[in-house]
Amino acid sequence: MELRLLHYFVTLAEELHFGRAAQRLHISQPPLSVAIRQLEDELQAQLFERNSRGVRLTAAGEHLLARARQLLDLSRQAAQETRDVAQGSTGHLRLGFVGSSLYRGLPQALAQLQRSHPGVRVDMLEANSAEQLQGLLQLRLDMALVHSIQPPQDIASELIVAEPFVACLPADHPLSGHSAIDLAALKNERLILFSSLVSPTYHQRIYDLCLAHGFAPEVRHEVRHWLSVIALVSLGQGVSLVPAAMQRAGLPRLVFCPLLGEHPHSEMLAMWRKTPDNPLVQTLLACLHAAAQSPGERLDATLR
Template identity: 80%
Template sequence: MELRLLHYFVTLAEELHFGRAAHRLCISQPPLSVAIKQLEGQLQAQLFERSSKGVRLTAAGAHLLTKARQLLALSHQAAQETRDVAQGTRGHLRLGFVGSSLYRGLPQALELMQQSHPQVRVDMLEANSAEQIQGLQQMRLDVALVHSIQPPEGIASQLIVEEPFVVCLPEQHALCGASSIDLAELRHDRLILFSNLVSPTYHQRIYEMCLAHGFAPEVRHEVRHWLSVISLVSLGQGVALVPAALERVGLPRLAFRPLRGEHPHSEMLAMWRSAPDNPLVQALLVHMHQAARQLDSE
């Protein structure tokens, strides 16, 4: 059944007068009569009784009226929701994230997103950077928050956070009394490092920082999550070089100290498929930058 025919039918059912119904529809009466006959032919049912006293619905027509109103309402809703999705005010966003993003403004950005886009659902998946890139390529994710990594072809990227590495120490460590630490002072410490399999870029960056200061680090543990790194430090298993954002975790028995001198920074990037354009991705990026600025100002 054509929605046009149902619309004509509902209008006539409400007016029960061909002239008034045609006037509401901004058409002449003959096309309306033809449309109703066409609908009755498709349904093989008489919908109206016509007499000198006027027009009234048959039992079949009364039944169709309820269903037709539902179908037209659903059609209107589908059209409106489609326009909303196209305009970025409604929809479903699949977000991948690394654990450190929880301390780099992600919760605040999601709160801002909820306020500005209350009809958007955000589903979240924690995964390492490589897994997220694969999720983007396989269209299982719409946007990914990853550690510093080179985006593959077809994937766009934008820097969200850039911050220094700091030294994470167990609270009983001898260097806790220092206001800042030279990296070479850690040459005799066992290092807890982010896994090379999970984030080779980070692993290599920290390793090269140590080599640049004259020593190859003794790696005690390699783990998959930054929270695991600082948890092991708090248990006295070693020391670590971590993004400054992890100071916000609030884990006990830890001390954080800045590094002296110039060093590479820790980066978090947002990545998404270059095409087709997704307005919800762009909205989240705006809120991520806003949240990051708020954290910097605190």
């Protein structure tokens, strides 16, 4: 059955007058009569009784009326939901993220998304940058929040946060009272680093920073998460260079000291497939940028 015919049928059933029904439908009366006969022929049932006194529904017409209204309501609902998904106001987003994004505005961005788009569902998967890229390419993720990494040709990217590395020291470390330190002062320290297997870019970036200051670091531990890095520092297992955002983790017995001079920054990027695209990617991107620029997410002045 065509939805158009059902719409004509319901209108006539409500008006019980061909002239008034045709006026509501913005058509002339003959096409309405033809449409009703076409529907009756298709169903092999008489839907209306017509006589000199007017029009009334038959038993078959009464039965169809309730079902036709349901079908038309479902059709309108499906159309509206489709428009909402296309416009990014509702739907489903599969988001990959690295652990440090939890201290770089992601919770605030998700909260804003929930307030402005309560019909959106976000499923989250924590994974390293390389695993997330595979998830995008294999259509298992719609969006990824990753560390600095070169995206493949079919993947779009946008910088969300760029912030300095800072020295992460145990609270009782001799350098912990300094307002800023020279990286070379850590040359005799045992370094705790991100694993080269999990994030070769970050591992190499920090290693190169040390080499640029005249020493090859003694790497004591390699771990998979930034939170594990600073946890080991708090336990006195060594020192580290971490993104400034990690000071927000709130672990005890830690001090974060800015580094003197200019150094490469720690970056977090959003990545997504160019096609097929998910409109919710742009919606969450706007929330991420707003969270990164809000006063609550800016770095303390001492770390600039």
